Amino acid sequence: MIEIRSLNKVFHQGKRAIKALDDINLSVSEGAIYGVIGSSGAGKSTLIRCVNLLERPTEGSVVVDGVDLNTLPSNQLTLTRRKIGMIFQHFNLLASRNVFDNIGLPLELAGVNKQAIKTKVDSLLELVGLSDKKESYPANLSGGQKQRVAIARALASDPKVLLCDEATSALDPATTQSILELLRKINKEFNLTILLITHEMAVVKSICSHVAIIGDGKLVEQGAVGDIFAHPKTELARQFIRSTLDLSIPADYSARLSDTKTENSYPLVRLEFTGASVDAPIISQVAREFNLDISILSSNMDYVGGIKFGLMLAEFFGTPESTEQAISFLKENKIEVEVLGYVA
C-alpha cells in the first residue's frame, strides 16, 4: 500500500546541509499497522511527512496505493491526499469550530452537500464515542477527546492510509491505550493501513504488526514486531526493547554494589532473554546442576507476537567456579548474561 524507495531528504540551513533521511526503503502492506520508531532527531517526522508530500523528498519515490505522488500535478495531488489521512501529536483542530464542524471540514472543502456531511459526521461521532460532544469546542475537550475528533476528521474522506505523527505522545498512559485501541478498531473495521511514528516501543508493542527502527536518518532494522523483539540485530533495537522493560537495581543494592569480588560477596547478574533463548525452566536447571542458590531480585518477562523476552536481576550464591560454569551454560543457551557487580 505504501512503497518508499531510496528516499533521501536534505535540509539546507544557510551553508549547512542536514541529511534528515538517508536512503530509506520501506514497504507497508495493505491493512498493516506499521510503526517507525526512533529517538529525537532521528528523522521520523520528516519521513512521515514525505509520505503525503507535506515534505518534498530530495530524491527517491513514495508510491501510495500504486500512485507515485511525486509525479502528480498539484490538483491531482490534492485529490490523492484525501485518501491519506493524518493525525498529529497536538491534534491540530480548529479552535473556532465545534467538534461537528471540525470533523466535517474535509467534506465541506470537497464540496459535499450538507445532508451527506451530517450523515457522515454523525456516524463518525458514534465511531469515536463523541456523539454527546458534537457541539463542544476543542478548548473544552480533554487531550484524548481532541485526538478522537482528529481521528474522526481524518476518516471523513474515507482514506486508505492513516499517518499518525506521535499521536499519543501528549497523552497519559490510560488515554494512550484507549486511542491505540481506537486505532486498532478502525484498522480492522475499514482495513485501513496505518503508518505511525513514535519514540515509544510500548506503542509499537501494543498495536503494530511491523516495525522499522530509524537512527540518524537511516533505517537500521525492520521486520515483524515479534521477529525484531526475538532477534534484535542492532544495539539501537536492543535499547528500544529494553525501554519497555523497567528493571532498575533497587537503591539499597546499588549502594552495596562493588566492582570487585571479596570473600563474602556474590555476583548480581542481569539476564536477558530473547526469542533465541532456550525455552526451558533454565533457572532451576542451573541451580540444580551447578549447585547454586539463586535469589531473583526482579524479573520482567513479556510476550510479543508469541515470542517470550525479558530481563531478570538475580544474585548467584555459589563458589566462583560454579558461578562461572553456570554463566557459561546460560550463554550457551542464548541468554545474555552481564555481571553488574558484587553484593556483600
Ligand SMILES: Nc1ncnc2c1ncn2[C@@H]1O[C@H](COP(=O)(O)OP(=O)(O)OP(=O)(O)O)[C@@H](O)[C@H]1O
Ligand atoms: N525544516 C527543517 N529545516 C532544517 N532542518 C530540519 C527541518 N526539519 C527537520 N530538520 C532536521 O532533520 C533532522 C530530523 O528531524 P525530524 O524532525 O524528522 O526528527 P524526529 O525523529 O521526528 O525528531 P522528534 O522526535 O524530536 O520530532 C533533525 O536533525 C532536524 O533538526
